Amino acid sequence: MKFVWTIFLLVIGTVSAMAQTDVDRRQNASASGFVDVHVPNGSVHLVGVPNLDVRVQGHVLGTALQLSGSDELTTVRVAQGRANLTVWVPMNSRVEIRGDSLDVAVSDMKGILRVHTVQGAVRVSDAPREVQVDTRAGAVHLEVTGARVNVSSMQGRVVLKLKQTDANVSTVSGDVEVYGELINGQFKSVSGKMSVVAMSSRVNVSSGNGSVTLNLKGGEADVSTMSGRILAEGDRFVRGIFESYTGEIRFQSGPEKNGRLQFKAHGGAVNLNIPGTSNDVVVSTQTGAIHIQGEDFERGWIESRSGNVTFEGNVSQSGALDVQTDGSVALLLPETVDASFRISSEGGKIENAFGTAPENGTLDFKTGKGQAWINVKSRSDVWVRKRVSDKPVEPRSEADILFDHAMALNADVSTDDRLNAFRKVLRADRTYAPAHHELAKLYMTKNTPTHRQWAQRALREAMRLDPDNVTYAVTMGDLMWVQGFWFNAEQQYEKVLDVAPQNAHAAYKIGQHKLINALKYSDMTHLDQTQGDGRMNAHWMEWQEWSEKDLVRAKIFLRRSMDSDPTYRDAYYQLGLLYLESGRPDSLLVISQQLLKQVPNDKDALLFSGLGAQRLGKMDAAFDFYSRALAQMSDDERQMMESVDLIATDEERADIARDADGLDRFWRAKDPLFLTTYSEQHLEHYGRIAYANLRFGRPEHNVVGWQTDMGSAYIKYGHFLGRNSKRGDFGLPVGQFVPSAVDRSMASLTFGAPSLSANHATEGQTETWFYEDFQLVFRMSDGFGGDLFEDEKQIARFSDPYQGVKYHMPFQAAAFREQDSVRIELAYALPKSKLGPDETGSANLQDGVFLFDLNWQPTYRNVSKAKVMLSTRSDSAETLADSLRKNNLLSIRKIRVSPGDYRLIGETRDVHSGAIGTFRIARQFGFLDTTLMASDLMLASYITSETPFPEARDDLEIVPQPNRTFTQSEPVYVYLEMYNLTRDEFGKSKYAIAYRVGAPEEDEIDPALFMPVNYEQGFVQFDVIAETEPALAPRDPFAALPDDQTVERNSVQGTSEQNQNWTQHARKQLRAPSQYKVKYVLPKSQFSEILKNVAQQGVQMETVVTAEYEGQRRDDLTYLHVDVSQVPAGIHKLSLQIHDHHTGHMVNREVLFRIIE
Template sequence: MVKILLMAFPLALLCCSGPMTGGQKTMLNDNYATALSFFEAGSFDSTLVYLDKCLELDRDFAQANYLLGKIYLQKDGIYNRRLSALSLKEAVKADRGNPEYHYSLGLTLEKQTFYLNALDEYREAARFDSTDPRPFVGISRLYERMGLRYDDDKYFQRSLEASARAAILSDDPAQFYRQAAALYQMGKYDSSSKVLSLAIAKAESAIISASCWLLLGAVQVLERRFDSAHFCFERGREQMSELSRDEMDDMSYLMTAEQYKAYLNEGPIAQGRTARFFWGQIDPDPTTQINERRLEHYARFVHAQATFSLPEKKIDGWKTKRGELYIRYGAPSEQEFSLGVGPSDPPRWTWTYDRFGAQPTIFYFEDTFLNGDFNFPFPNSNWTADDFARDPSRLAYELGSAIPQDFAFSPGSGPLEFDYMPRQFKGHGGKTDLEIFVAIANNQLRFTRDGEYATAAVSWRQVLRYPSWQVADSATAIRTYSIRASQAENPDYSMSSRMKLTGLPDSLLFSISIRDTLSDHVGISTNGIRLRNFYSGQVEVSDIVLARRIDQPPGELSFRREQLSILSSLDNRYFVGEPIWLYFEIYNLELGPDGKTSYSIKQVISEKRTRNLLGAFKDAVTGKDLHEVTTTYEGGSVNTYENRVLRVDVSEFREGVYTLAIEIEDLLTGRIATTSEEIVIYR
């Protein structure tokens, strides 16, 4: 580009100030031609020799001053930038209508941090040549800088307008990205997404493409489109260097200092295990295939890079103090900018977080050296006891030790309450079946009414994970319920359903998420669970399923668990007049010489003794006896596995808390297995 622009001024048209002889003009042209050839060859020192000769002949020779300014600008450094500005000003003075001189002077002034002066030169360059995109790029860049410094939308709007003009002239994806960044900072996320899509379609550079995908991912997170955000971040990260990905994955801002130090002392394999477990622990919805907290971390990282970076000083935004706090805790509840009035009162940002205690937590960031890097203020001799008490560096350390990171996750438009009961059975191939029984009160769901009936539907996800955080099993379903419209808002009626998972016997983590498809209310629960091993070789009995009704397949003597219709009772409370239904399974029975099993089932319902002393005293005074009923069944078959449905009549029982126990005895081996549940009977 430099070569083309320089050759745009033919030597025959060179103008000299003052009367010059023909020989002087020839010498001037020859010296400039030689300087230009050395410049294009990259020999700056030789170029300077011949430019000096040109300026000895004509101090106002614009082209020589321009080329001299370009050389000093490329040599860089504070002194060279000053020399560059002086030379370029001479070039502008000699030829005020030359857009290239104004643009180059703008670049130099921008490097000198004289931003308003640089802005004036870019405007002049654009005024003299409205077809050159470069001045508009410079204008956009400076207004973006002002917008980020003052968090002022009017500057972002001006940056947007200039970058839009540059994009029209150049079709450069980088200018589309700059438009999208301005829209993002103004909170116009939908428009930002559209422009980013255009930039991605045009981008050939991996750096620009990655930047676009990452910013698009951050926008998707803000709009709570986590699946789309996951896709965008993955596409962006594919085009990043390994070092950049590692920086994005860095967990130093999410752990306490002690936790992170311990993590760094681990080997690579242990670090990978620790990282998986850490991210799993803070995943707000483990039932999804994505980790919303990790996506939020990526979005905060991208925001910090886009908002707090100082490229000219090679300062990454995520490494600044503002970047650290933003990545840890997200956007502050309030933020305020103060320009300051002198060296003792530099420009300052004040961030307030109001969710970490009864009193707001306030952080100050000062641009102490007036270079755009807002840091925690440095203690000095003028600090009072109150200043030390409010020292943001100390507050950040204390908060980071107590609350390393914070994320408020809202999976839906409101909460959904439900009850669930896990029940374990013998599976196949050494695994254990985990049946999850769920009950949702009618008043928790939104129904659509059609005459006498009402319908509701829920989206149900559940997942079982091993200690390594690897998925053992997962399941999803849409369940639809139809009831009488008069019962739609009755909290005493519930929707009942169940779904199965399987896993190897171990200590696992179970997570469940249920979303009402109409109201978008969501309930999420995560708990540890120990899967039993039913492959012991001993007689075993499954967990008991207590229900208000169990329907078996009609006309079939043998059936599978999946064929049963079970209206479960998760609170184990029964009205004295209603029967209690039980389902359980028996495993590992011994086959006798005749190829058959022989076993007995003892069912015991015993009233629990009153726990408090006053109740026990009353029972003793009134002579109240504890109620207990025992029922025994015998059975046998050609299978080592049996399943049973029992119906228990409690109409003669009084109110109270009871233990319902099942004892299985293998009559061939004498081996016994037991299980029990607590029930409540009321009138």
């Protein structure tokens, strides 16, 4: 049984000349039908009217306007060029507008509207019931009522004026402004500014580092940012949630009765001004200061890890206020406050303006009837002051004032100015411990040995003044860490955990240290002279056992950190790295997803989710995660992710810089599978960057992974095939041990020879990465990265993720002239042995053909799906020819292109088995019109004429034979066309065609021409040697293989032993005489009147035959039937020479085919 797929495809060539045309055309349409408008450049003004037709009026500069369709679907299309059009449509139509640089204006529409542009402004007025706008850089302005609005933009500004509308807007860097009346609103941006001024039922706003301004009347609000500032005001809130990681939150409003306000920040300050209608207020920060002004609080919960808290106002008679922080607390209350107080401080002082003195760090007292409750728990100072005016009460001392001023300085102020601010505090009060602590943290950021010494002195003074302060103890561990004393730092963190078991940072740092050791000593060996009497008797020692023990402890402490603080991101990252290095990418994916539940849209969690999915082979999921991560990144971060400086050659970098499409061309050229909508090599690049940042980063030195030698090498070459670590000899006396400057940053070793069990660095440790034919050697200074000192300067290395399932499909791509274009008749064979049937016995296939120019600009793409029943019947009586056909599926396509140079790519993937058949060629398609030309020779298993005298290609039925393989019992058909034949003064053409079958040259033979060839690791030339020797008859070098078996093609440079044996076999089998008897059957040409030098029966029993033709056309066609019953098995070459007798011009064509017995 034969399966033939025939798909006719059209590619419209480039317009060679542009002329402006005025248009005014109409097309009947239904009241609510579809209207598809596609204009690449220019403008479209869409107007809704009560008529039942589509009218197009305007100017077109380029290809002609196409207006076609039926009542249900109307198409308005300008293929290329520029157009300025006004399009009137039935007002209830469903309209889709597409373009590149296209301005769109829409009015009086009542139906559904979708607009897709790259750039160009989009303006919509009146009230479509649904509006969707997708743009990259175009501005969007919508004024609608009662519609559902969806807007997606990369850079363009979005302005919405709405009434009774649901809106969903997302941008990357574009600003968003919303006014009016919302039912529900979803607004997202990575770095754009966002402003919402509206009446609303519910609003959700999220931003990366852009500011958010919110002015609402009523409803619910959910606002979150990473580093952007939040400014919110309004009234009658039912519920509000406001969250920022490092940005400031300012709020001035009040909820409805029984409402609830929640504010959460990490390092940003929270400033609230809430009137007396407030009900529930919840505020939490990590280090950010909290300042609240308000009256008649019903219930308030305020919590901060180390931020200072100020409350100005009063609590209602039945209300309650609860404050917990390690920082200081100031309560500024009216003289007539009526409350019961419980105030405790574990290390600070308590000052009470209402007269009652504290006892043992606790203060309990009442004022008035004591109906309200105020509960304060702090590790620092607490002041309870009487508010005598509307202005805040000043802190108790000059040092307090100066300290508050210094803490208010943000990161935009230089480090030196911030240092001077805290020095002023100490000049006012040398015993002010928090100022010493802040000085130490700032000195550490300078990252020099001198400043680290100053930090140590300042921190010791803070701990002397406040010895029980846990925060100071944690900072001392951090200082030891950046000094490189990792063992001492670990001990310090353990002391912290003794007094504060839930301290997430201390647990994390211990886990990180254990993981560094585990990774550092994995795959490590060294020559231990302490185990022998000299180097010759030394003992080789492996460290894998120690590495595994450290991995176990690392996992325990990292898990403990996550349990203590579920939002502590670094603990998730390091535990994910641990799982990845342990060969468990599925666990990396799980850990990253857990973090995303705690910190939604965390870009690093998304990035590492992509890495985990990619390692699991889940490419679609990886693409989704990487895309989401890029959307959360800043411009600088995205630029780093997209940079190819490490992997591109000088020539490629120059091409990338040439225009805006350069980077896309770069990745297209490396794409191993065009059936997918993404480049797997691009995903691999993202994955390498993600791994480099996860594995080789040094956050304590503010160095990301790609900036290290190991990180940049990993990005360039990918994962190593093997790795080995070696460290210096142990037998050296300690006095002779001289570590390099970089090695002094190492932590102490807690195992090994006793002389090195303290804080001593090691000398001479190296790590080697092995690749196919080169290696990289690094000098190690810590467990996370090393300095490259031995590099072969190889070009960037990428592997094909599909190399294990890919095979080269036998194919034919024959080019024929067709008016001003070229018709490519493409056929390829799919071996059934590569296809896996589903439960119904069918193969589910993805089939795609792609065309690019030589610069990898896409000119054609067509991907289809097919379900083909695979026959399971066996017929013992079938002929070899039947078996040959039955074991392959045949795919046939016709493509029309403009003349030019192209890259033609075909791909077919079986969904069930995963096998991917492919071919790729780069060639010129085109014919001159001034001299004799000929088409390609198309081999076929069957050609028959549907008319007595065929005059065109469509008069013939041709079944191509893409695997070029025939049996001796079946004919070989060849089809060709001739162009530009010269006619004499009587209008007659006269030409001859010489046919010859002979042996090919050895460099012409490729197994992929005749059978599927597997790609194990890539593409190389596989040599087959053909020689001539009259004493031997030709034999088929593939005769020992079944006709559906594939040949393995090895990609490693050089010739493998298997390849050598196969080539030697081919040399022996292909010794053939240069000529032998062959039978030709020449059909009568449709344009010929005389056939000379050929017997009347049309048969010639010679190796070479010349047929002469006379006709009346400039272009002619013919086909040849070759009887190969006497041709020996083997590979043969059919050569044709066409000779125009009027001009003497000649053209040659040839094709290889295979005969099996």
